Amino acid sequence: MTDTTRFADYGVVVTGAARGIGAATARRFAQEGARVLVTDVDGAEAEQTAAALRDDGLMAQALACDVADRASVEAAVAHAARAFGSLDVLVNSAARCTPDTPLFEDGSDEAWADDLDITLTGPYRCCRAALPHLAATGRGAIVNIGSVNGVQDFGNHAYSAAKAGLGSLTRTLAGHAAARGVRVNLVAPGTVRTSAWEGRDAELDAVCPLYPLGRVGEPEDIAAAVTFLASRDAAWITGTTLTVDGGLTAVNTGFHGGTRGRGSA
Template identity: 85%
Template structure:
């Protein structure tokens, strides 16, 4: 547990908070004094996460929220604002990532639409509902969770396109929200060890060798970046993307290894 308390008195809403990056973010912000509304489409799982954090003396409530449904989003935002008296931070973490089909032309409209609706439009719904509350707080901040898939080809066409759109939304919303005193930033994770990799540990171990820092990320690595961008330590930062990827997009490890092996 961190000794830093940058979020005393802050009301925070985190989407996709039942597990992985969302759960780690809820924990990190609560450890720093925030009152956290942990939401997820799986409301029971969100409650289990919140209950475990409450057992540690942290102020975390849970609610079901389907970011694909406007009414559900608006109810969650209103619930957080009512519970805490203000909403100061929104973390858009909910996402969907469908596997690619073997041939691009076999991609379905339905899978494409679902990835974009949850990953990109879902964040838009949350921002739209939360922005008046964030502006009223006087210290509002939005942190969107992006992906290195928006920067380079790592597969997953629809998810990658949605994350690229989220990066653009971050910039355009930052320009609009600045006059209202709200900062909007993006965290760009590389490979993170979450339940999405369960059963594929061998692949995760192979991926590790591509990272200059010698490991894949942990949810806590991303949560720490979110906490920074949401805090007053980042008071003069908006519209930016903070890449947290162990050096993956900065260094082509495979190319370097191939050159060194060839003696070139």
């Protein structure tokens, strides 16, 4: 059961929040008392998500925000701080993942640059704009949405490089921001059932046995981890990566299944 007061009087910005992990995270914060700005490059979808929260009696606004554009990011942060009276939490969920070309050498500079710009430089822009506001509250927190792609090979060269970079940015910014009273952490999800997998249920079913816990993740699994790291329950945690992946990166289920427990590597 959620604590409906854990984030009372908090102002929260979530990027990429029109759907999937971002939308579930915005809902979880709002359910726990926060005033949430739902941002997304698709402003109409962001408004639909915020409207659904308001229909449930929760406090949410929406604003179109393109994390690839510095002015757009700064406008969103300023709007939240003004509308809510403070900005206490930033969640960087917006990302871009371009499918790999069959041959690495056929990849384009444009696709590489676009993935890095949205997935890595976008959070950099958001953190840069939000940090003074977060520092002013005395309880500020940044939670970045990374990926297991940032720590192991699951394909998607540019996206994986960007997520690995986001892990590094999380650590370096945590070191800088600690003296200003701001904590910075990262959640690294495994496969999560979002709209990106729409119509691909057979593929999701096929990967379930690779997960020690026997299933892929749901957006709510990630939202629960994000809100924990943003809360005072995590007051002595900064610069860390919390892997939320059903045991995928801890246990080699394929190896275990192949050896049937008869031997070691």
